[in-house]
Amino acid sequence: MYYEPVVHKAAKHKQWDGVLVDATPGEAPVHLPGLIAFECVARHLNFGRAATELGVTPTAISKTVKQLEAQVGVRLFNRTTRSVALSEPGAQLLSTLGPALEQIRNSVRSVSGSFERPYGILRINTSFVAYASLIEAHLPAFLARHPQIDVEVSLDNTLADIVGAGFDAGIRLGHALHRDMVSVPLGPLQRRLVLGSPRYLAKNSPPQKPEDLLKHECIRQRLSGRARYFEWVFHVKKQEVSIDVGGRLVFDEMRSVLSAVRRGCGLAYVFEQFAAADIAAGELVPVLEQFSPESEAFHVYYPARTLMPGKLRAFLEFMRAANWKAPA
Secondary structure (H helix, E strand, O other), X not given: OOOOOEEOOOOOEXXXXXXXXEOOOOOOOOOHHHHHHHHHHHXXXXXXXXXXXXXXXXXXXXXXXXXXXXXXXXXXXXXXXXXXXXXXXXXXXXXXXXXXXXXXXXXXXXHOOXXXXXXXXXXXXXXXXXXXXXXXXXXXXXXXXXOOEXXXXXXXXXXXXXXXXXXXXXXXXXXXXXXXXXXXXOOOOOEEEEEEOHHHHHHOOOOOOHHHHHHOOEEEEEOOOOOOEOOEEEEEOOEEEEEOOOOOOEEOOHHHHHHHHHOOOOEEEEEOOXXXXXXXXXXXXXXXXXXXXXXXXXEEEEOOOOOOOHHHHXXXXXXXXXXXXXXX
């Protein structure tokens, strides 16, 4: 329970239990284990019961209290072989120390087990495509089920440092994640489709095979913060084929690509789920569907597998259930 101080000659402070405390002449150093032992004995007025509560021997707790008394320079207990009572300085110390330690205990209780209880502010960093495809429609039901969780969503197309930026988790495509992150798929594999507006396809012959795209105006997307473009990849005779399309419009965000293809600016290569409403409304028409591959899933990623906060666990379980058509 008690740790002998290590005195460094070149420093004007002492060290107890790995914590440096000011050793200015005339000031008593703070010895937290001793204060805890004192408060426990003061509550029980019995060294044996205090030792049992703290999991140490009566001899050890008696020594700790004596060391504390030596440090503060006063007797804290009046004790005989038959009884233990607080001295006047001891009672004065307990009157302020007791509430302070109880506040510390309450603070510890308030966070202990928080990995089980779904509450607090949940901060999520995600691309807009992932948010619109997998999160947006399900947020009202999630908030209704978990009234003690507040959600902050940051839309960002770069791969953010979620730890440094203070986020609980991020959502990105699986290939983009850092290796030191824990990740789980949030939904099924995303399928990419080539889409065109009815107006564009009425003026331009729809492509029948992937190579025909070289004859079309294609709206390309550049990877955020990088020089290269998203590849237009297709499955042809059980092989993966990449077409180096051309076009005069380039965006670094898929919603801008989708907006441009609606206006008849060319053909686009986007996630089917992201464009589902436009396809269902007939505003966009898929082409080359038989060659369109399923690529990869969006993943939720976070820094640690153990002691996951309850708010993040609730979000993960709810959103996976909402997005998976089959058990994960």
